[in-house]
Amino acid sequence: MTIVSVWCRHKGDNIIGAGEGLPWKIPSDTKRFRNLTEGQIKVMGCRTYLGMPQKVLLGRKVMVLDASGKCEVFDKENHTVVSDINKLKDYPEDLYISGGASVYAAFFTNPDLRPDVVVDCVYGGEISVEAKEFIDVSVSVKALEQYYFKLPQQFELDGVVTSIWLKKGDFVEQSVVKRILQYMETEGK
Ligand SMILES: NC(=O)c1ccc[n+]([C@@H]2O[C@H](COP(=O)([O-])OP(=O)(O)OC[C@H]3O[C@@H](n4cnc5c(N)ncnc54)[C@H](OP(=O)(O)O)[C@@H]3O)[C@@H](O)[C@H]2O)c1
Numbered sequence: 001m002t003i004v005s006v007w008c009r010h011k012g013d014n015i016i017g018a019g020e021g022l023p024w025k026i027p028s029d030t031k032r033f034r035n036l037t038e039g040q041i042k043v044m045g046c047r048t049y050l051g052m053p054q055k056v057l058l059g060r061k062v063m064v065l066d067a068s069g070k071c072e073v074f075d076k077e078n079h080t081v082v083s084d085i086n087k088l089k090d091y092p093e094d095l096y097i098s099g100g101a102s103v104y105a106a107f108f109t110n111p112d113l114r115p116d117v118v119v120d121c122v123y124g125g126e127i128s129v130e131a132k133e134f135i136d137v138s139v140s141v142k143a144l145e146q147y148y149f150k151l152p153q154q155f156e157l158d159g160v161v162t163s164i165w166l167k168k169g170d171f172v173e174q175s176v177v178k179r180i181l182q183y184m185e186t187e188g189k
Helices: 027-037 046-051 101-108 138-147 174-186
Strands: 003-010 015-018 041-045 062-065 079-082 095-097 117-123 134-136 148-157 160-167
Touching: 003 027, 003 101, 003 138, 027 117, 027 160, 027 174, 041 046, 041 101, 046 062, 095 101, 101 138, 117 174, 138 148, 148 174, 160 174
Parallel strands: 003 095, 003 117, 041 062, 041 095, 062 079
Antiparallel strands: 003 015, 015 134, 117 160, 148 160
16 A cells, blocks of 8 residues: 655645635646546545535545544545544555645654655645635644655646655655656646
8 A cells, every 4th residue: 555645735834724725726736636636545634525626526535534423425435434544554555645734644643654655736826815714734744854755856837846755764656656757747738
């Protein structure tokens, strides 16, 4: 199993969200998330799950983390609620950690669940002026800087600079890294 984490954080303050939603509108970033996670199991917290447009997740495999186990899924065939994150240790399939901040932190701070690969998208543009209740991933970025190294390639599109980070000292499945790099190299072309 390979664990991949994907996020888009704001440069300088590591903000990823405002309330239930995103404090920016970048269609190419949404498209990147969709394409990189296509056919893969996405793992997300209940708040992120309920805040995303249903059409983005319908028919796609999602595990919704919710300690209370009460999160209502809208696609019972493809979406499941997981109350104990430890059940995902040594999971037989690849997992794509998709937020929000509490879920990223739960994976990045647990040595047994720390992602192998991080798709680190950093947005350098303006945050929406109406946005409030900011949510950031500083805890996870601290772990990223401590436990990972950055590949030399960087990709820029619509004010978002994407870097790929790999966990230090562990074998990382090269086919997964290759697939991600191949997508990034052709993005926007
Ligand atoms: N920019 C991006 O890339 C990006 C990506 C995704 C989300 N976001 C943003 O992130 C924000 C939401 O983040 P958030 O931290 O508030 O909420 P969240 O992580 O999406 O969801 C919180 C939920 O996850 C559950 N959960 C978290 N860790 C758990 C664990 N270890 N075990 C079991 N359940 C667990 C919590 O359950 P309990 O409360 O019961 O413990 C809670 O119901 C939104 O603004 C969203 O737009 C941004």
